[in-house]
Amino acid sequence: MSxxxxxDTAAVVAALEARGFEAYLVGGCVRDMLLGIRPDDWDVCTDxxxxxxxxxxxxxxILETGVRHGTVTVFYGAxxxxxxxxxxxGPYSDNRRPDAVTFVRDLRADLSRRDFTVNAIAYRxxxxxxxxxxxxxxxxxxxxxxxxxxxxxxxEDALRILRALRFASTLGFTIDGDTLSAAxxxxxxxxxxxxxxxxxxxxxxxxxxxxxxxxxLGVGAIETVIPEISEMVGxxxxxxxxxxxxxxxxxxxxxxxxxxxxxxxxxxxxDVAKPRCxxxxxxxxxxxxxxxxxxxxxxxxxxxxRFGSATVKAVAELIYHxxxxxxxxxxxxxxxxxxxxxxxxRLLIAVQRADSCGHSPYMRGxxxxxxxxxxxxxxxxxxxxxxxxxxELEINGGDLIAAGAEQGPAVGAALRLLLExxxxxxxxxxxxxxxxxxxxxxxxxxxxxV
Ligand code: ATP
Ligand code: MG
Numbered sequence: 001m002s003x004x005x006x007x008d009t010a011a012v013v014a015a016l017e018a019r020g021f022e023a024y025l026v027g028g029c030v031r032d033m034l035l036g037i038r039p040d041d042w043d044v045c046t047d048x049x050x051x052x053x054x055x056x057x058x059x060x061x062i063l064e065t066g067v068r069h070g071t072v073t074v075f076y077g078a079x080x081x082x083x084x085x086x087x088x089x090g091p092y093s094d095n096r097r098p099d100a101v102t103f104v105r106d107l108r109a110d111l112s113r114r115d116f117t118v119n120a121i122a123y124r125x126x127x128x129x130x131x132x133x134x135x136x137x138x139x140x141x142x143x144x145x146x147x148x149x150x151x152x153x154x155x156e157d158a159l160r161i162l163r164a165l166r167f168a169s170t171l172g173f174t175i176d177g178d179t180l181s182a183a184x185x186x187x188x189x190x191x192x193x194x195x196x197x198x199x200x201x202x203x204x205x206x207x208x209x210x211x212x213x214x215x216x217l218g219v220g221a222i223e224t225v226i227p228e229i230s231e232m233v234g235x236x237x238x239x240x241x242x243x244x245x246x247x248x249x250x251x252x253x254x255x256x257x258x259x260x261x262x263x264x265x266x267x268x269x270x271d272v273a274k275p276r277c278x279x280x281x282x283x284x285x286x287x288x289x290x291x292x293x294x295x296x297x298x299x300x301x302x303x304x305x306r307f308g309s310a311t312v313k314a315v316a317e318l319i320y321h322x323x324x325x326x327x328x329x330x331x332x333x334x335x336x337x338x339x340x341x342x343x344x345x346r347l348l349i350a351v352q353r354a355d356s357c358g359h360s361p362y363m364r365g366x367x368x369x370x371x372x373x374x375x376x377x378x379x380x381x382x383x384x385x386x387x388x389x390x391x392e393l394e395i396n397g398g399d400l401i402a403a404g405a406e407q408g409p410a411v412g413a414a415l416r417l418l419l420e421x422x423x424x425x426x427x428x429x430x431x432x433x434x435x436x437x438x439x440x441x442x443x444x445x446x447x448x449x450v
């Protein structure tokens with residue numbers, strides 16, 4: 001075991017054992033420790049019933065996370081541990097949680113309900129590993145394999161299809177042949193899985209280092225949860241900027257992206273509208289309007305999957321702008337800053353970089369160099385906190401009206417013109433200078449309308 005168990009977590013196991021119960025660390029935390037990765041969360045399984053668990057930790061903060069399903073969350077010192085009674089699951093007829101669970105006395109039965117061999121290893125902090133299904137061998141061979149008969153396990157809970165792809169992506173593992181073919185055979189069952197569960201696994205899959213490989217391996221399952229993706233698969237582009245079909249290009253772009261959910265979702269869907277926008281002029285393919293159309297499609301897809309509204313909005317915005325050139329000159333960068341804000345602009349540059357990495361060599365180097373230059377310029381400009389929005393202008397509409405301007409659209413137009421002048425460096429963002437220029441602009445506007 002190449003990762004130390006935090007003291008307070010070990011103490012939870014010890015407290016249960018001191019009362020005569022069996023207790024083991026189990027699942028993802030054992031898998032991760034064996035891989036030398038710091039676990040995100042700690043799960044303990046035990047033969048104590050939820051009531052007995054609660055009694056054991058009387059005086060500690062406890063959350064009855066899913067008592068009916070046997071889970072109690074225990075807060076013990078610095079530790080937060082999910083303690084679950086050994087159980088086997090009934091059918092998942094709502095595709096969220098098993099309808100009923102049966103508490104059982106023995107660890108092996110509990111391990112047998114778990115999804116993959118690498119997730120079905122239990123560990124006692126004294127040093128004993130219980131590995132009934134060959135999980136350690138699969139960890140060292142880097143294989144995701146179902147516990148039991150794959151088709152039966154995917155029929156019980158089709159989310160496991162996406163979990164297999166997720167673990168392949170995050171751990172960089174392959175999927176055992178029988179497990180993969182069963183996953184693809186059962187993929188239609190994913191349609192009935194709750195969208196929140198799908199998006200949670202899809203998000204984790206996208207953030208893995210092997211996301212592109214996993215998406216490629218499981219494209220059949222991915223198409224089931226996002227049918228629009230099937231339009232991209234095999235769609236040839238007939239364009240000098242591209243030497244791959246739309247889906248292969250998407251995967252190459254994703255493989256070059258930073259680990260950011262919004263960036264990766266945007267890349268997954270940035271060209272989703274290309275097939276619908278395709279025209280062919282003299283043998284060259286064009287995709288006019290695909291960024292705007294794609295932003296709309298992405299919004300629908302991600303809302304359907306119940307991604308959070310901030311995520312949906314950000315992804316749609318990045319897709320909308322993914323083909324708009326970010327020239328490396330100061331005025332242009334400031335306009336982009338005003339339109340998107342610094343954080344979002346950096347994400348857009350990341351999207352465009354990854355997108356370019358998926359292009360054919362034609363003009364790719366030039367495009368990447370321009371993005372690097374834009375990014376370097378952004379670093380400098382952002383540091384100086386320039387005025388790039390009306391909000392940051394040292395005067396507002398009220399100031400103009402107080403100085404004698406008539407309320408109406410002319411005030412807004414004057415402010416926008418002042419902002420342009422400030423962005424272009426032709427006017428300082430100072431009250432007196434702005435007011436002086438404003439009176440000139442407003443009287444010119446008045447003369448124009450007379
Ligand atoms: P991570 O927490 O890193 O996302 P994990 O493997 O711990 O990965 P959890 O969702 O926390 O995943 O689940 C904890 C354990 O519960 C898993 O390791 C697995 O043993 C079991 N498990 C979770 N979901 C399922 C499922 N749908 N079917 C069968 N077993 C599952
Ligand atoms: Mg976990």
